Amino acid sequence: MLPQAAQLLNKIIKLDFQPDIVTYGAIFKGLCRIGDNASALTLLTKMHSAAHCKPNLVIYNTIIDSLCKDSLLQQAMDLFSAIKTDGIQPDVVTYNTLIRGFYNSGCREEAKGVLTEMLKSNITPDVTTFSILVDMFCKDGNVKEAQATLQLMTRKGVTPNIFTYNALLDGYCLRGQMEDAEKLLDIMTQNGCEPNVVMALLEDMEDKGIRPDIVTYNILMDSLCEAGQLEDAAKFFSDLVLKGLQPSLKTYNILVKGFCKKGLMNEADDVLRKMEKDGCLSEDIFLVMTFPRHYTTAIL
Known part of the structure; x- marks a missing residue:
């Protein structure tokens, strides 16, 4: 043709x-x-x-x-x-x-050379430029430089996208810096990153053989509950249990609060019974069980 x-x-x-x-x-x-x-x-x-x-x-x-x-x-x-x-x-x-x-x-050096010429020509880097650099630094094992690049783009008013975050998450996970990876996931959700995007990143981590821990699941479940995606949050809760992870007090609190905010008291009660069975009750949860209507009104 x-x-x-x-x-x-x-x-x-x-x-x-x-x-x-x-x-x-x-x-x-x-x-x-x-x-x-x-x-x-x-x-x-x-x-x-x-x-x-x-x-x-x-x-x-x-x-x-x-x-x-x-x-x-x-x-x-x-x-x-x-x-x-x-x-x-x-x-x-x-x-x-x-x-x-x-x-x-x-x-790599030729890529940096083009970047240098770009800056000399007063062409402002965009999110694509920064994302390429973050990925390049991470794959070279230079996570600190990748972090600095992310901070620079934020200072210049350039909003990171899914590719930027994914590159840095890969860098953290490959170096075993799971605490930093979890902090980044938290930042993503705080910055309004769609929960579905975070879910995709979690699946990508698992595809690469990186096993998310309970903190990672908590971040994702909290994001889903805030977005009103309670069914997805509940699925992730079931998933983490099946994978042998032990829910923390925060895990339960996230689900109970999410269900209560939506007025789904039966679902919240199911979580509470599981908590009671697992011996994982906090003062807040005790109040929910004792004064459900009062607690629901308070958090709404």
């Missing part, structure tokens, strides 16, 4: 019609999607020779991204240089693409 589209474009040009930037952009996007970098570069040369329409930054970024994905980094850098020669200012997407390309190919 795409070779036919390129042939059609050639015919259009020969017939002295003038395709616009949108037409060119669609062809480049299609060629790069199937990894036909050679045809994309050939078409780019032809576009340069056409007087009516010159390539824009979006087209350059599309080709650079395709070259980086195929580890054709020298060609990507050559095209990067051509952009500047043409008087076009690379943007944050251009730099992020190159940084990621070098990083994914194991060329």
